[in-house]
Amino acid sequence: MNIGRNDMCWCGSGKKYKSCHLLFDDKIKRFRDAGHVVPNHKLIKSAADIQGIKDSAKINIACLDYVAEHIKAGISTQEIDDWVGKITADMGGIAATLNYEGYPKNCCTSLNDEVCHGIPSEDIILKEGDIINVDCSTIYKGYFSDSSRMFIIGETTPEKKKLVEDVKKSVEIGLAEVKPWKFLGDMGSAINEFCKSQGYSVVEEIGGHGCGLQFHEEPWVSFVSKPNTEMLMVPGLCFTIEPMVNMGERYIYEDEDNGWTIYTEDGSPSAQWEVQLVVTETGYEILSY
Numbered sequence: 001m002n003i004g005r006n007d008m009c010w011c012g013s014g015k016k017y018k019s020c021h022l023l024f025d026d027k028i029k030r031f032r033d034a035g036h037v038v039p040n041h042k043l044i045k046s047a048a049d050i051q052g053i054k055d056s057a058k059i060n061i062a063c064l065d066y067v068a069e070h071i072k073a074g075i076s077t078q079e080i081d082d083w084v085g086k087i088t089a090d091m092g093g094i095a096a097t098l099n100y101e102g103y104p105k106n107c108c109t110s111l112n113d114e115v116c117h118g119i120p121s122e123d124i125i126l127k128e129g130d131i132i133n134v135d136c137s138t139i140y141k142g143y144f145s146d147s148s149r150m151f152i153i154g155e156t157t158p159e160k161k162k163l164v165e166d167v168k169k170s171v172e173i174g175l176a177e178v179k180p181w182k183f184l185g186d187m188g189s190a191i192n193e194f195c196k197s198q199g200y201s202v203v204e205e206i207g208g209h210g211c212g213l214q215f216h217e218e219p220w221v222s223f224v225s226k227p228n229t230e231m232l233m234v235p236g237l238c239f240t241i242e243p244m245v246n247m248g249e250r251y252i253y254e255d256e257d258n259g260w261t262i263y264t265e266d267g268s269p270s271a272q273w274e275v276q277l278v279v280t281e282t283g284y285e286i287l288s289y
């Protein structure tokens with residue numbers, strides 16, 4: 001990179017390079033030279049970018065908070081989609097999923113053995129004992145936020161309740177590994193090891209992603225990775241942690257008719273929680289959850 005010590009830093013801080021990201025770039029280079037995958041500058045969010053993502057996340061979180069308060073047996077998943085659409089529009093945002101590669105709805109609602117990308121429908125009525133993931137993605141002033149939560153409809157079985165709670169715990173275990181100059185694989189392996197220890201299996205084909213300036217950016221984030229592998233985490237890197245965890249086997253298949261919904265092959269229940277974060281100087285900050 002041809003940037004002089006006394007030039008303005010590439011990050012937009014207005015500071016000189018030598019007193020801003022010079023040491024940061026040197027450090028990244030050492031990791032790259034050692035053979036690691038490292039983020040490029042485009043993936044490093046500025047303070048203004050982070051603020052933009054947080055503003056977007058206000059809408060994202062408001063949608064999920066509303067769902068948390070109103071979800072119950074007897075409603076259709078289309079009603080959830082209507083809430084998300086209305087709240088997002090009222091707050092000046094756009095649902096990122098709507099028309100995304102042809103996806104037809106404002107959010108994803110994945111029930112029981114649906115792993116992800118369940119399509120809201122008037123024909124799907126929530127009933128006592130269901131577990132459901134509601135996944136919302138929001139665009140506001142060009143910034144993307146993305147998070148999801150699980151909900152239990154009334155009382156469910158102890159096994160399904162434990163799955164829902166354990167997957168949330170796995171995300172927290174993963175978060176504890178998020179520190180600058182560690183690797184995504186440190187986080188992913190911690191999640192996988194915990195889930196395996198509880199007898200579950202983590203889906204391998206679908207993972208998390210960078211998020212902020214676009215819906216899905218680099219890096220792709222695995223939750224079955226190995227320590228000391230995958231992309232180096234550095235301050236300003238934004239991504240999601242969103243493991244899909246099956247009570248049974250890890251294998252999945254896609255709905256042939258709608259081309260979106262993913263199910264567990266063995267019909268076992270699956271759960272997912274999704275958090276969006278930014279790596280900081282000391283660890284991480286949650287942007288949406």
Ligand code: MF3
Pocket residue numbers: 097100103107108117135136137146209242260274
């Ligand atoms: N919100 C999902 C994610 O976490 C993406 C869904 S894409 C869709 O990445 F089109 F299926 F909605």
Ligand code: CO
Pocket residue numbers: 146147208209240242274
């Ligand atoms: Co996501």
